[in-house]
Amino acid sequence: METKEVAYMAAMELAAALRSIDQKQIDQLVVSIKQARRIFVSGAGRSLLMLKGLAMRLMHLGYEVYVVGEVTTPAFLPEDLLILASASGETSSLINTANKASEIGGKIISMTVFPDSTLAKLSSGVIRIPAYTDKLPASEENQKGILPGGSMFEEAVLLLADSLIVELALEQKIPTDRAFEKHANLE
Numbered sequence: 001m002e003t004k005e006v007a008y009m010a011a012m013e014l015a016a017a018l019r020s021i022d023q024k025q026i027d028q029l030v031v032s033i034k035q036a037r038r039i040f041v042s043g044a045g046r047s048l049l050m051l052k053g054l055a056m057r058l059m060h061l062g063y064e065v066y067v068v069g070e071v072t073t074p075a076f077l078p079e080d081l082l083i084l085a086s087a088s089g090e091t092s093s094l095i096n097t098a099n100k101a102s103e104i105g106g107k108i109i110s111m112t113v114f115p116d117s118t119l120a121k122l123s124s125g126v127i128r129i130p131a132y133t134d135k136l137p138a139s140e141e142n143q144k145g146i147l148p149g150g151s152m153f154e155e156a157v158l159l160l161a162d163s164l165i166v167e168l169a170l171e172q173k174i175p176t177d178r179a180f181e182k183h184a185n186l187e
C-alpha cells in the first residue's frame with residue numbers, strides 16, 4: 001500500500017475515533033482548565049510529546065502551565081489541575097504521579113483508551129479515547145487500526161488538544177494570531 005494511502009486510512013480512523021469521544025468528558029476538561037490556578041501535564045513517551053504541545057498552546061493563551069519532570073516545574077498544589085495522557089492507563093511512572101497528585105488533593109483528568117485502568121480510577125475525570133495500544137491485548141475496547149503502537153491514541157490526543165485551544169481562544173475572544181505573540185522568541 002502506498003504511504004499516502006496509509007495516511008488517508010489513518011486520517012479516516014482518526015476522524016471516527018474523535019467523533020465517538022463523549023463531549024461531556026471533553027467539557028469537563030475545558031471547565032477544569034478554566035477553573036484551575038495552574039495546569040500541569042504529564043505522560044510518557046509519545047503521549048507526553050502530545051501533551052507538551054497542549055502545554056505550549058495553553059501558555060500561548062495565557063495559562064500558567066508546567067510539564068511534570070522539568071527542572072523548573074514547581075510543587076503541585078490542591079487548586080491545580082493535572083492532565084495526563086496514557087493509552088494503557090497503566091504506565092507506572094504516571095500511576096506514581098497520579099497517586100501523589102491525588103494525595104495532595106488537586107484535580108486529575110486523564111485521557112486513555114481504558115476508562116477502568118488504574119490511572120482512570122485515580123482521576124477526577126476521564127476522557128475515553130477509542131483507539132489502540134499494543135501494550136494490552138486487542139479487544140473490543142482496544143481495536144487495532146492501521147497505525148503501529150499507540151499512534152492512533154497519540155494523534156487523537158494531539159488533535160483533541162488543538163481543538164480545545166480553538167474553543168478556549170474563541171471563549172476568551174483571543175484571535176489566534178495574537179496568542180502567538182507569547183511564543184518563544186529565543187528559538
Ligand SMILES: O=C([C@H](O)CO)[C@H](O)[C@H](O)COP(=O)(O)O
Nearest residue numbers: 045046047086087088091149150
Ligand atoms: O511512546 C509511546 C508509544 O505508544 C510507543 O508506541 C507511549 O506513549 C508510551 O510508551 C507511554 O505509554 P502509555 O502511557 O500507555 O500511553
